[in-house]
Amino acid sequence: MVLLILLLGSGLLQATRQQLAGALSLVADERQFLLEQHQALSALAWGARLAWPVHQGWHCQRQPQFGWRACLLRLSRDEALLRSAGTTSGGETLALWQWLTPGEAGRWQTRAHGWLDYCPLSPPAHCFPDEK
Numbered sequence: 001m002v003l004l005i006l007l008l009g010s011g012l013l014q015a016t017r018q019q020l021a022g023a024l025s026l027v028a029d030e031r032q033f034l035l036e037q038h039q040a041l042s043a044l045a046w047g048a049r050l051a052w053p054v055h056q057g058w059h060c061q062r063q064p065q066f067g068w069r070a071c072l073l074r075l076s077r078d079e080a081l082l083r084s085a086g087t088t089s090g091g092e093t094l095a096l097w098q099w100l101t102p103g104e105a106g107r108w109q110t111r112a113h114g115w116l117d118y119c120p121l122s123p124p125a126h127c128f129p130d131e132k
Contacts, residue, residue: 036094039086043068044096047084048110058129071129072100072108073121080108081121083129095119 046063047070053059060071067087074080078101085095097116103109119127 033094036086037096039066039068040084040094040096042066043070043084043086044082044098044115046070047072047082048098048100048108051107052080054106060129073126073129078102082108082110083119083127 043063043066046068047061050061050070052061052072052074054074056074058071058073060069062069069085069087071083072080073083080100082098082100083095084098086093097119099111099114099116100108101111121127
């Protein structure tokens with residue numbers, strides 16, 4: 001009887017350990033996502049305040065202290081798309097996009113309700129500044 005109770009207890013502890021390991025993995029993934037999202041949002045806010053050159057195509061700027069990267073794609077005289085991401089030792093992380101319109105003193109300003117968590121360009125190859 002004692003042996004049966006020990007066996008059942010051991011099985012229960014093993015199942016609990018496996019469940020805990022799975023939950024810890026989910027928490028680590030969620031934490032990583034939140035860090036990447038925070039980096040991308042910070043880079044987006046930083047990039048929206050930068051002065052950008054006036055030319056067609058992608059132009060990128062880096063903020064080395066925090067590892068941010070912002071890239072602007074001027075689509076027309078009245079519209080641009082800002083892409084931002086944080087960087088880690090493994091490369092770029094989650095990217096966010098923001099539509100911009102011309103503002104004062106040659107700067108761009110963010111369009112109300114204009115941020116996106118997906119690339120609005122077609123074909124998808126146009127979404128990556130490094131590949132152009």
